[in-house]
Amino acid sequence: MSSGLTYAAMRMASAIATLLVVSVVLFAAVDLLPGDPAQQMLGVNATPERVEEVRRQLNLDDPAPVRYGRWMWSLLQGDLGESVRTGGPVEQIVARPALNTAVLLVAAFGAIVAVALVLAALSGVREGSRLSNLVSLCALGALSVPEFIVAGILIAVVGLELGWLPAVSLVPIGGTPLDRPVILVLPVVSLAIVGGAFGARLIRAAVADVARMPHVEAARLSGVPEGRVILRHIVPGAIPPTAQVLAFLVPFLVGGAVVIERIFAYPGLGSLLVDRVSLRDAPVIEAVGLLQASAVILAFQAADVVGFLASPSRRTAA
Amino acid sequence: MIGVRDLDIRGHLDAPILGGVCLDLERARTLAVVGGSGAGKTTLGLSLLGFIRRGMRLAGGEVELEGRSLFALPERELRRLRREAIAYLPQNPASSLTPTLRVESLVGERRTEGSPSAEQLLESVQLPGDRAFQRRFPHQLSIGQQQRVAIARAIANDPGLLILDEPTSSVDPTTQQVLLALVERLRDERGVATLLISHDLPSAGRVADEVIVLSGGRVVERGGALRVLDSPADPYARALVSASPDIAAGQPRTAPAPSHAAPVLGVDALCAGYSVGRGRGKRTIHAARDVSFDLAAGETLALIGRSGSGKTTIARTVLGLHPPAAGEVRLGGVRVPPRVRQRDRPQRAALQLVPQDPGRSFNPRRSIGDGILRTIRRIPALRGAAAAARLTHVLELAQLDPALAGRRPRELSGGEQQRAAIARALAAEPRVLICDEITSALDTIVQRQIIDLLKRIQDETGISLLFITHDLALAHAFAHRIGVLSEGRLVEIAPSGQFARRPQAAESRVLLESAPSLSRTLAARRDGTPSAADGDAVSGASRNAASGARGNAGEHAGPDPVSGRSA
Numbered sequence: 001m002s003s004g005l006t007y008a009a010m011r012m013a014s015a016i017a018t019l020l021v022v023s024v025v026l027f028a029a030v031d032l033l034p035g036d037p038a039q040q041m042l043g044v045n046a047t048p049e050r051v052e053e054v055r056r057q058l059n060l061d062d063p064a065p066v067r068y069g070r071w072m073w074s075l076l077q078g079d080l081g082e083s084v085r086t087g088g089p090v091e092q093i094v095a096r097p098a099l100n101t102a103v104l105l106v107a108a109f110g111a112i113v114a115v116a117l118v119l120a121a122l123s124g125v126r127e128g129s130r131l132s133n134l135v136s137l138c139a140l141g142a143l144s145v146p147e148f149i150v151a152g153i154l155i156a157v158v159g160l161e162l163g164w165l166p167a168v169s170l171v172p173i174g175g176t177p178l179d180r181p182v183i184l185v186l187p188v189v190s191l192a193i194v195g196g197a198f199g200a201r202l203i204r205a206a207v208a209d210v211a212r213m214p215h216v217e218a219a220r221l222s223g224v225p226e227g228r229v230i231l232r233h234i235v236p237g238a239i240p241p242t243a244q245v246l247a248f249l250v251p252f253l254v255g256g257a258v259v260i261e262r263i264f265a266y267p268g269l270g271s272l273l274v275d276r277v278s279l280r281d282a283p284v285i286e287a288v289g290l291l292q293a294s295a296v297i298l299a300f301q302a303a304d305v306v307g308f309l310a311s312p313s314r315r316t317a318a
Numbered sequence: 319m320i321g322v323r324d325l326d327i328r329g330h331l332d333a334p335i336l337g338g339v340c341l342d343l344e345r346a347r348t349l350a351v352v353g354g355s356g357a358g359k360t361t362l363g364l365s366l367l368g369f370i371r372r373g374m375r376l377a378g379g380e381v382e383l384e385g386r387s388l389f390a391l392p393e394r395e396l397r398r399l400r401r402e403a404i405a406y407l408p409q410n411p412a413s414s415l416t417p418t419l420r421v422e423s424l425v426g427e428r429r430t431e432g433s434p435s436a437e438q439l440l441e442s443v444q445l446p447g448d449r450a451f452q453r454r455f456p457h458q459l460s461i462g463q464q465q466r467v468a469i470a471r472a473i474a475n476d477p478g479l480l481i482l483d484e485p486t487s488s489v490d491p492t493t494q495q496v497l498l499a500l501v502e503r504l505r506d507e508r509g510v511a512t513l514l515i516s517h518d519l520p521s522a523g524r525v526a527d528e529v530i531v532l533s534g535g536r537v538v539e540r541g542g543a544l545r546v547l548d549s550p551a552d553p554y555a556r557a558l559v560s561a562s563p564d565i566a567a568g569q570p571r572t573a574p575a576p577s578h579a580a581p582v583l584g585v586d587a588l589c590a591g592y593s594v595g596r597g598r599g600k601r602t603i604h605a606a607r608d609v610s611f612d613l614a615a616g617e618t619l620a621l622i623g624r625s626g627s628g629k630t631t632i633a634r635t636v637l638g639l640h641p642p643a644a645g646e647v648r649l650g651g652v653r654v655p656p657r658v659r660q661r662d663r664p665q666r667a668a669l670q671l672v673p674q675d676p677g678r679s680f681n682p683r684r685s686i687g688d689g690i691l692r693t694i695r696r697i698p699a700l701r702g703a704a705a706a707a708r709l710t711h712v713l714e715l716a717q718l719d720p721a722l723a724g725r726r727p728r729e730l731s732g733g734e735q736q737r738a739a740i741a742r743a744l745a746a747e748p749r750v751l752i753c754d755e756i757t758s759a760l761d762t763i764v765q766r767q768i769i770d771l772l773k774r775i776q777d778e779t780g781i782s783l784l785f786i787t788h789d790l791a792l793a794h795a796f797a798h799r800i801g802v803l804s805e806g807r808l809v810e811i812a813p814s815g816q817f818a819r820r821p822q823a824a825e826s827r828v829l830l831e832s833a834p835s836l837s838r839t840l841a842a843r844r845d846g847t848p849s850a851a852d853g854d855a856v857s858g859a860s861r862n863a864a865s866g867a868r869g870n871a872g873e874h875a876g877p878d879p880v881s882g883r884s885a
Contacts (some may be wrong), residue, residue, distance in 0.1 A: 220412030221367055222428055222472065223401025226393075232427075236418035312418055312455040 004317060007308050011301045022293040023075075023286075027068050030282045030289075037084055040280050058084065071286070081283040085276070090287045094272070098291060101261070101268035103177045103257075104191075105253050105295075107184055111192040112249060116199035117242075119206050135200060142197030147256050150192035151263045159186060169264040177266075187260050195249050195256070197309075202248070206241035210234050240307030247303035251296045319345055319384060319511050320366060320479055326378035327361055327370060335361050335374055336535040345478070346509040347500065350526035352516055352558065354761035355732060358535040359515045360409065361485045362527075363459045366513060368396045381693070383479070402430055404740055405477035409484045411468035422452040422466055428474040439470040444496050458597055465493045480504065480512040482825075490625070491832045494521065501525050517761045519562040520834040523547045525844070531555040550842055561766035563791030570794055570814035573616070580651060581612035582782045583636070583750050588645035590635045605631035608807040610647070613750060616776060618783040620793035620814075622829060623803030629786045630674075632803070633752050637669055637786070649749070667697045670748035674755040675684065676739035680727040686738040687723030690745050697746040708745060713776070716741035729803040733764035737771070742784065750790040752784045757792060769796050794818055802826045823864040 038054040039046065055061055059070070074081060080090035101170025119135045169183035177184055202237050210216065211234050219233045220226075256268030265271070269288050276284040320343050327336040336358045338411040351359050365381055368388035373389065381388045383399065391399070400406070408414050409693050415424055416616045417721070425436045433439075437447030443466040445451065472479065478729040480501065488493045501726050502525060504510035516522050522529060526543040531552060539552040550556045605628040613619050623629050636647055638658030646653050654665050675677045680689045687709060713720045718737040727735055736756055743751055753772070757765040776783060787793050793800050793816050801811040803826055809823040821827045 089333060120700040142635070214410070215416045218406075218408050219416065220397075221364070221369060221406050221408070223397045223399070223404070223475075224427065225397055225401075228427075232419065232423070233416045237416070299741040310418075310421075316455065318457060 004305075004309055007304050011304055015297050015301045019290070019294060022297070023290060025070065025071065026289045026293070027071065028064070028274075028284055030285050031064055031067075033277075033280055033282075033285055035280055036278055037282060041084055056126040080287045083281050083284050085281040085284075090283045092289050093284055094269070094291070097267055097269045097272040100171060100177055100266065101257055101270065103241055103252055104184060104187055104261070104266065104268060105257060107188045108191040108195065108253055108257075109249065111188055111248075112195040112199050112253075113246065115192060115196040116203050119196075119200040120203035120242075122202045128267050132204070135204065139197040139201040139204075142193050143201065145194065146264060147190050147194045150193050150258050151186070154186050155263070167264075169266040171267050183264075183266075190260050191253060191256050198252065199245055199249055202245040203238075203242050206245065206291055207234065207238045209239040209241070213237070236310060239310035243306040243310070247299040251298035254292050254295055269270050320513075321382045321513070322362075322365070322379070324379035325362070325365060325381065326376070327358075327374050328363065328377045330373045330806075332377075334535050336365070339379070339535070339537055341530060341537075341540075343479070343513060345506050345511055345512045347503060347528070348512040348514060348526050350514045350516060350522035350529045350530060351532055352519060352522055353532035354517060354528060354558065356534075357532040357669070359517075359532055360533075361408075361515065362532070363481050363515045366481055367400055367404060367477070381705070385877070399426065399729045402475055403477060404479045404481065405475060406470040406481045407469060407472045407483065407485055409487070411443075411485070411489065412456070412461055412464035412474075414468050415464055415471070417456055419454065419455070421454050421456075421459075424456075424467060424471050425474050427451075428471055428787075429466075430475045433474055433476045436470075436474075439474050440467070441472075443470045443500065445470065462490045462493050465489045466496060469493075469497055473504065476508070478510060480510050481515075481609060482512065483515045485514070486516060486518045493777055498525050518834065519547060519557075519559065519762070520564075520839045523836055524806050531558065542714050542808055544840060544843065547836060557763055559836070561762040562834075562836050563762070563789060563795060564819065564835045564837050565791040565794055565830065566835040567837040571796055571798055581648075582650060583784070584648035584651070585612070585632075585636060586610050586646050587646065588632065588647070589643040590631050590640055591643055592631075592640075604806050606635060606642075608618040608804075609806070609808050611801055611808060611811060613782045613784060615749075615779045615782055617799070618772075618776065618797045619811075620785045620787060620797035620800045621808075622787055622790055622793050622800060623802055623825075624788060624803075624829075627803040628806035629788075629803055630754055630804075633671070633754050633784065633786055637671055637752060642842075663697060663699075666750045667746040670746050670751055670752060672710035672736075672739050672743050672753045672756050672812070676735040676756070677732070677737060680742075682727055685724050686728055686730065686735075689727075690723070690738065690742045690770050693745045705838075709794040712741040714743045715744055715775055731764075732760050733767060736760065736768055740768075740771070740775075744779075746780065750784060751783045752786070754786045755788070757787065758789070758874055766771045772796070790825050791835070792835075802829065841883065 003057055022177070035053070036055075038051045038058065041054060042050055059067060062070075069155055071081065080094070082089055086093070155167045158164050165185050165303070166183050167186070169177075169187055171177050171183070172179055205312060216229065219229050224233065257268060258273060260266070261268040261270035263275055269291065273285065273288045322339055322341045325336050325339040326334070327333045339358075339362060341349065341351075351362060353359055361371070361374065366383075366388075368381065368391060370376055376389055380390075383403070388396065388399075392690045395816075411565055419427075421440070425439055427631060429436065429439075433441070435447075435503060436452060440447040440451065445463060445466050447477065456467070459467065478717045482497070482501070485497050489497065498521060501510075501512050501514070504514065512525070514526060523543060525680045527755065529546040530537055531539040531541075531546065531550070531554065539546055539550055539555040546555065547559060550559050588606055588609045589604070591602045591604045607628075609628075609632055621629050621632065631640060636643050638654075638656060638661055642656050647656070648654065649665060649668050655661050658666065680686050690709055690712065691705060694700050694708050698708065700708055709723065710720055712724060716737040718741055722730060722734060722738075727738075730738065739756070741752075751772075758770055760768065772783065773796070775781065783797075785793065785797055790800075794817070797814055799811060799813050800817045802809050802823055804823070804825040810817070810821065810826050812822070817826065818830065821830050
């Protein structure tokens with residue numbers, strides 16, 4: 001397994017490099033947002049002297065590379081800075097919403113994987129069957145509907161008309177979403193319908209690619225029972241492409257969660273991000289952006305490592 | 319043991335694939351089904367497993383295995399029969415190995431109670447049976463080893479019936495001998511019944527008790543192997559037998575005394591290689607080393623050699639598609655630039671390629687007429703009526719019905735695709751035609767037709783041919799001279815007749831001894847002695863197996879005494 005460890009270490013190094021690049025882009029983008037943070041903090045009635053004083057306090061007059069360096073330096077020491085709008089350390093502001101979003105994303109990801117894998121396995125293994133075509137068609141349909149429309153329909157029908165589930169996903173103060181899991185149902189379903197359709201379609205294609213290979217027909221012709229054909233002759237070959245598809249779901253979910261959290265008033269990172277962008281609270285925006293980027297990068301690196309471990313020809317190469 | 323009654327299988331638009339096929343196979347007997355491509359041989363083999371490929375349907379008849387009708391059995395029961403009683407080796411056996419499973423799983427998966435151990439199975443196909451070998455994945459084996467693992471996997475269930483689909487067409491000669499010897503041993507020791515599907519008549523002639531000749535899905539002749547292969551009664555069967563290349567029976571082509579004073583093509587001290595691997599594992603494969611030959615007007619020079627001997631690289635380098643490391647190519651005594659981009663139009667026109675896989679060398683979405691016209695517009699730069707006239711002319715030269723010009727490549731048979739590729743090459747009015755394994759995908763009858771066509775074109779136009787093949791019998795019957803390649807070196811070059819009588823290089827003798835010969839095989843069987851070639855090849859197999867390492871162990875194992883001597 002030492003080649004696996006070497007590979008994972010190499011991937012980790014490239015992940016860190018990627019994250020550094022992302023941090024530069026993120027910092028630049030936030031820096032380029034229109035408006036002067038000091039002016040915004042103090043409101044339109046502040047005197048020019050007061051604005052100038054705050055600018056100096058926040059070191060806003062230093063050149064951007066210097067400010068980036070200072071931010072990165074404190075970041076490496078575990079200090080994310082303080083909110084320029086509400087005060088208080090960014091860690092505290094971000095922690096609770098990050099946890100809430102993590103719960104939502106893990107639940108949605110789990111639902112998507114379950115739905116996509118079952119649908120893909122059912123339809124990809126026997127390509128061209130009626131079930132396979134039906135899954136493909138439904139997936140295409142679901143894929144063409146944006147998640148906020150799905151969410152809107154769910155709120156209107158299940159939440160308000162039928163009243164089965166809460167239409168708003170408020171988390172009790174000081175609690176976690178797991179204290180009232182029922183509030184998660186509609187956001188998770190909204191994300192999972194579109195994501196599941198997307199995942200099922202791509203995983204189905206990956207499985208069908210493997211199922212079409214001559215060694216699968218050969219296995220059936222040599223009398224291998226169908227369960228074993230699927231588990232030993234098809235599934236292992238489909239793992240690397242499937243891991244890639246699942247990794248692609250992560251940026252989709254991270255982006256989708258921003259919209260969905262807003263719609264359901266769910267107190268996650270997405271809601272926080274939207275609030276703080278309008279407040280131009282740079283340290284918080286940057287922290288949230290880095291967290292989201294880390295999740296996406298981590299997902300792709302994990303998929304690469306899984307693909308590496310699951311393919312004998314790469315794992316055993318010199 | 320297994321019987322087929324009036325089997326009728328239909329394909330797309332109810333086109334008959336098999337019609338009224340009957341056969342019986344008893345214990346300890348071997349039946350060969352021979353015929354050209356498209357005769358329905360594979361469909362027949364699969365039906366013995368109770369399997370019909372998608373797009374085909376059973377229109378009548380049945381297959382009975384020990385009294386049970388296979389097509390009436392549920393899938394579950396069929397799988398059990400395939401698992402316990404039948405062994406099937408598909409065409410291209412290496413592709414039947416699942417890349418994510420180790421040798422131990424691939425072989426072990428099909429073992430049943432009373433099967434030999436995985437170790438014994440591997441050793442029975444001349445592979446090392448040790449633990450380290452069993453832990454390998456298919457990609458860690460050479461192609462020959464993969465093929466033998468596939469054989470061990472097939473027979474792991476101690477079968478009563480063995481179905482082999484074209485077992486000798488894609489496997490190397492060593493594996494071929496291992497397989498045929500195994501069929502004989504299983505028959506003698508365990509009473510295994512074998513159905514051998516093949517267009518390779520010498521192999522069928524060696525092991526079969528009975529032969530069925532299939533043509534267009536119907537049985538046109540059946541009988542004892544010696545009788546059918548020696549004196550077939552049906553016209554198609556006769557054509558099949560007489561088209562089988564036979565080094566022992568064939569006459570070498572007599573040279574038209576081509577004048578070598580001013581050769582059309584000269585190749586001088588050509589070296590070419592390519593690098594493989596990355597980083598520390600990077601190394602250079604020398605595919606052509608110091609290769610020199612010339613080609614006279616109207617002459618055919620065959621380059622023969624095993625796979626990996628550098629044949630295709632030499633062709634590509636001469637054409638300017640592969641950069642040479644050293645050496646030069648001359649046309650009519652004048653040196654041409656090494657890269658095809660640097661060559662002018664007449665130089666490009668002079669050298670034309672007929673590729674190995676003609677179907678894929680045409681744009682699949684356009685008609686083959688379009689493909690040929692593209693060459694006509696680019697090289698002789700003809701337009702309009704003149705281009706159309708040239709198209710008709712080259713189609714006639716290649717004996718391809720002009721009505722087929724509007725079809726797309728996949729709507730043509732393999733032989734027709736090959737004629738189209740020849741017509742396209744001729745459209746440039748070349749002085750040299752370079753043919754790279756153009757007959758290896760064709761069955762023997764079509765192969766013979768293509769060779770006859772090339773001979774006629776050569777007589778009419780005086781064109782020169784560089785004919786690359788691994789089939790010595792074919793080279794012997796068609797080429798004026800034969801050049802033998804071994805590990806990138808030209809170890810011998812001689813007129814065909816002289817070559818077959820007195821081969822000089824060791825590699826030439828190996829190739830001559832392993833060349834298929836129906837007449838030699840049949841004669842040996844009448845005398846009841848295995849031919850010398852078989853014995854040699856089998857001992858060669860155990861040498862290969864012992865070296866056992868990954869990659870092309872057999873082909874790159876140490877310095878070759880032959881190349882040392884010829885240098």
